Amino acid sequence: MGIVSPGFHGRPRSAAASLPPGQYLTEDFPVLSAGPTPRVPLDRWEFVITTETGQEHRWTWPELLALPSETPTVDLHCVTKWSKLATTWQGVPLDTLLAGVETASDYALVHSYGGYTTNLPLEDLLDGQAWVAYRYDGADLTPEHGGPARLLVPHLYLWKSAKWVRGIQLLHDDEPGFWETAGYHEYGDPWREQRYQGD
Amino acid sequence: MTKSIQTGRRLAWRVGRLVERRAETPTARTLVLDVPGWPGHLAGQHVDIRLTAADGYSTQRSYSLAAPADGDRVELTVQQVPDGEVSPYLAGVFSVGDPVELRGPVGGWFVWRPTDPPPVLLVAGGSGIVPLMAMVRARRAAGSRTPFRLIYSVRSPADQYYAQELRQQSGGLDVSYVYTREAPDGWPAPPRRISVADVNTNGWPPEFEPSCFVCGPTGFVETVANILVALGHEPRRVKTERFGPSGG
Numbered sequence A: 001m002g003i004v005s006p007g008f009h010g011r012p013r014s015a016a017a018s019l020p021p022g023q024y025l026t027e028d029f030p031v032l033s034a035g036p037t038p039r040v041p042l043d044r045w046e047f048v049i050t051t052e053t054g055q056e057h058r059w060t061w062p063e064l065l066a067l068p069s070e071t072p073t074v075d076l077h078c079v080t081k082w083s084k085l086a087t088t089w090q091g092v093p094l095d096t097l098l099a100g101v102e103t104a105s106d107y108a109l110v111h112s113y114g115g116y117t118t119n120l121p122l123e124d125l126l127d128g129q130a131w132v133a134y135r136y137d138g139a140d141l142t143p144e145h146g147g148p149a150r151l152l153v154p155h156l157y158l159w160k161s162a163k164w165v166r167g168i169q170l171l172h173d174d175e176p177g178f179w180e181t182a183g184y185h186e187y188g189d190p191w192r193e194q195r196y197q198g199d
Numbered sequence B: 001m002t003k004s005i006q007t008g009r010r011l012a013w014r015v016g017r018l019v020e021r022r023a024e025t026p027t028a029r030t031l032v033l034d035v036p037g038w039p040g041h042l043a044g045q046h047v048d049i050r051l052t053a054a055d056g057y058s059t060q061r062s063y064s065l066a067a068p069a070d071g072d073r074v075e076l077t078v079q080q081v082p083d084g085e086v087s088p089y090l091a092g093v094f095s096v097g098d099p100v101e102l103r104g105p106v107g108g109w110f111v112w113r114p115t116d117p118p119p120v121l122l123v124a125g126g127s128g129i130v131p132l133m134a135m136v137r138a139r140r141a142a143g144s145r146t147p148f149r150l151i152y153s154v155r156s157p158a159d160q161y162y163a164q165e166l167r168q169q170s171g172g173l174d175v176s177y178v179y180t181r182e183a184p185d186g187w188p189a190p191p192r193r194i195s196v197a198d199v200n201t202n203g204w205p206p207e208f209e210p211s212c213f214v215c216g217p218t219g220f221v222e223t224v225a226n227i228l229v230a231l232g233h234e235p236r237r238v239k240t241e242r243f244g245p246s247g248g
Helices: A014-018 A061-066 A094-098 B087-093 B126-141 B163-168 B196-202 B218-230
Strands: A046-050 A056-060 A073-077 A082-093 A107-112 A117-121 A131-136 A150-152 A165-171 B014-025 B028-034 B046-052 B058-064 B073-079 B099-106 B120-125 B148-154 B173-179 B211-216 B238-242
Touching (some): A061 A131, A094 A131, B028 B087, B058 B126, B148 B196, B211 B218, B218 B238
Parallel strands (some): A046 A165, B148 B173
Antiparallel strands (some): A046 A056, A082 A131, A107 A165, B014 B099, B028 B073, B046 B058
């Protein structure tokens, strides 16, 4: 326990139990991004998985929408301390997209329109843990929240759920992404409070 | 295994003590903390503050640093958010001599270094002025001649942070204001939101390839970043930070 702040009482404790350490509950959906919001025309949108041998697997927007989708309800945890519970999405599981991809890689580097990147172990994208999501709360995903499509990896801090996702590069060696290069944790498990490098 | 990732040393929680508190507006306070062993920071970075109640409950928030590194001194400006859990404590209850836990500095993207050569455009919405003021102050502290322009959008003159200090600035820093609810007497325009004309007139031409820093609530940042891109600024030169009640 840290030092007591004289005269600090805090919010009622009931809601706090279900949150990862250091997080607080929010009802609205804050926006966080490091630069301008990219606009991606759907007729030029594509999603590309590139393997370590350079083999590419591509989906156009209609091809993505034609794939079987899921509607996960998940909790979101942002490294800036807010958590939002029970958010509902629609998207294609990465299991589906990676099913036909032959790879011996252990790591993934996710690329976004606008240049953002983030890295994570490939296994964190599998087994029903990650989606390419294109609808949020019953409506098309807005550009501010990553539309037309974003990665959704809710078991990690939200910066891993790359907005405006355009592809995934599979790699033998881990390569840090945008925030991971700027001092944030390479993995980002909210339950272990892995916010910054060395946490 | 992780060849290209350096595992840094963990950012330690430190104990700071409040040494000074200044009113910026009726609802915003600048807090000057003495933090023994503070490692220093860059203008634009923030810190995490952790408050702990007597029963062990604790919560954290991030706050931008308002001034450049100065030994063990750390300066924040906290806007009191109605119904907030932490800001009313920091802006009201927290008293000179009280301890508080903090760790940092955090954030390696939204930063300005006095050695950065390009001209700088700062666009602040409300309390978004805080990290940008750290850049203004870092420029002055370093004796930098890098040309700065600041566009500061506030609700009314009474909501301006650092009002006197910004008035006294000169020599390579141009400050312009946008008033959204109530303008000063004799102001040439009625209160209104920031527009393309403000950014075009009081910013830098894109050909100068300025570094642009935009900070404020989400809607404000979206608007200004879109304007900058539409005016021809390269998106990678436009760095944004969003906060406020609905802005993370």
